[in-house]
Structures are given as structure tokens and as C-alpha cells.
Amino acid sequence: MIIGRLAPTPSGLLHLGNVCAFAGAWLSARAGDGRLLLRIEDVDRGRSRPDVEQAIRDDLDWLGLTWDAETVPQSLRDYRPALARLETRRYYCRCTRAMREWALPAAAGCPGACHQEGYVDGAVRFRLDPGVVSFVDHRRGWQ
Template sequence: MTTVGRLAPTPSGLLHLGNVCAFAAAWLSARADDGRLLLRIEDIDVTRARRDVEQALRDDLVWLGLTVDGEVPHQSSRDYGPALAQLAPRLYRCQCTRAQREQALPDGAGCQGRCLERDYQEGAVRFRLDTGAMTFVDRRWGAQMTDPRAFGDPILVRRDGLVSYNLAVVADDITDGVTDVVRGSDLLEYTAVQIQLWEALGAPPPRWLHAPLILGADGKKLSKSHGSAHVGAMREAGATPADVWRVVLPWLGIDGASSLDEALPQWDPTAGPRGPVALAQE
């Protein structure tokens, strides 16, 4: 089977070093297996997606040498009706407030106990999780055991009718033939929830690899507020792609490389820190 990985940026924020770390791991993982690497624009939330940001993301990927294969699909152009129809036996409407949902989570029932049997005609659409702890293997972190009920039943369609990330990312990966999912370790435990969606859609789950989570100097996960960690800001300050890779690649256990091609012979998904990794104070 051909390895198929993917980069899936959301065009609501600029590319930062945390994204670059995960994207580098995805690139190296796919290329080490002589596989394919896809680019998909995750613009399902049309209220936040921006075309100018998308173009900036794509320019940064080219500048860094994060080459991809094939056409570039957009989530906003896809139909998730068939996936929802396939999941229908495990879907229900939920009208819980955030406070009600959080109050119900400790017993593992989430919204099931409040909404599942009430047959609401309006509200968010949730997916009913099976009970019990699940095991899976991550290529970096090894064997994991997680009870997905700790997260509650995921929303697949929001109250406003927009399909959520929870459904779109799994349905898209299945449609695109993705065999390997690489992302930040902040989503490691949430993998158990997504595995249930993969299986309910009749597809074998992919291999998982969770790269180190990168924090700003303030100890918080990198975001729009960490402007100096954005690739565009580094370019404007005179940095070269080699400068970026000399910072990022050691987080993946690769020293002395200043490009992805140089790093490829050293790639080992188990090497390097698991994280989190904090950027140094400026």
C-alpha cells in the first residue's frame, strides 16, 4: 500500500513554527516511505477562512520546500451528506449548554443522558461514542490507552448548520485515501474519538504520529498572538529557509540539517523530544 500523508492548514491564521514542526514530520514520514503528500485547505468554517491567508500559507510552504503532490481540494467544496447518512444510527440532536455538558462529563455520559432519548428536532448534531477505554499505537508515543468519553460525544454539525472539524477531517482523510495522519501532540488523546468515527464510516484508521507541541516563550501553545514565530514574520526579518529548519528539525531529533532533503536520511519517527518544547525568550 502506498503511504499517503497530508498537510491540512486552516486559512484563518498564518503558518507558525508549531505548524512547521508537524508539517515537517508529515513530509519526512511520507517521503521516507516513497509515498505521496497531499495538501488540503480546511476552510469548512467559511466565517473564519480568508483567501489572503490561504495564499500566504501556500507561499510559506513553497518557500520552506514543503512540496506536495496532486490537486489541492477545499473542504468548503465538499458534500458531507453521505457521511452523515452513514453515521445516522449513532447521531442525535443536542440542546445542552456548555455548562450542562461539562457538568455531565465526569460520569462519562456526556450529553447522552440528557439529550439522547429526547428526539429533539433542533440543535447541534452529536455522534454517540461507544463506552470504555480504547487502545491505539502512536509511532512516536507508543501504545496509548484513552477513554474517549472524557471528551463527550463530538459535535458533527453545529447549531448554525455548519459541519464541524470532527466530521470533515475524518471524512476528508477517507475520501483522499490518507494512510498516515501527523499532527501536534495536543490531539494525542483525542485520537480515540476520531478512531471511532473512522470505524463507523467503514474505514480502517490510519497510522498516527503526534509531533511535539511547540509553546511560545510565555508557555502557551503557539497561536496568532505569537507574531514573531510566524514564518512570514521570520522571512520579513531576513531569515532564510535554512535558518528556520535549523530551529525546527532538532525538535524532530535531526541535527545539523538545514533542509528537508538533508534531514530525510536521518528521519526516525521515534527520535527527538516528545515535548512540549518552549521557544526561548526573545
């Protein structure tokens, strides 16, 4: 079953690009007899505005882009239990985007030795067991 999402950031009103992306997600979910979730990306507290969140909901309603489950703003979710389970695999990476692009596809994720450095800040990455990581993409098959 397809489960799609609309994930606006309530820092500004919807624009045509949002509407096109949301309409595509809505059509994909509905055509596949799936579900569509509305996920408010309000984690940037300095820019997120409650009045804009309501305007987004009103606009989606006016456009007929309905969702199937009540929204839980991302700022209210508690990810600490999940992160605690991953604690032994977590490390901080300070490699820049340019470094990663230069190294890929030879190295997935961190191309450096950040996992050995013991950094206390940077992008959070996770060590994986050796082997191939794969998943099924509903449009492209096994990846």
C-alpha cells in the same frame, strides 16, 4: 501506507508551530514511503481568506514541504451522501466538555442520555453497535 496531511486554516499566516507540525507530517509521510495531502480547512467562511490560502501555499513551497495531490478546499466537499448513510445512527449531544471529562473513561462519547432526548441541536454523535471499537495505529499498534 502512511497517508499524512497538512491542514491549515486560511485565517492567518503560518507561524512556527504550523511549520513544525507540517515538517513532522512531511517527514513521517516521506520516511514511510507514504503520501502527503494538503487540505485547506476553509469551513469558517467569516475568517477564511483566499489571499492567506495562497500565502500558505507559497510558504509551504518555499519551505520545500511538497504534497502529492491537488487540494480540494473543505468548503467544496459535499458530505451529505455520507451523512445520509449515517442518519439512523446520528443524535445530538448537549453534554459539556467538563461532563465528558468527568465521565471518561467510564463512558466513551456522550456520558448522558442525549441519544434518548431527541435534541435538534448540539454536537453530532453516532450510536455504535455494542462491542469494542478498535483500529490499527501505525505507531502504537491495535487501539
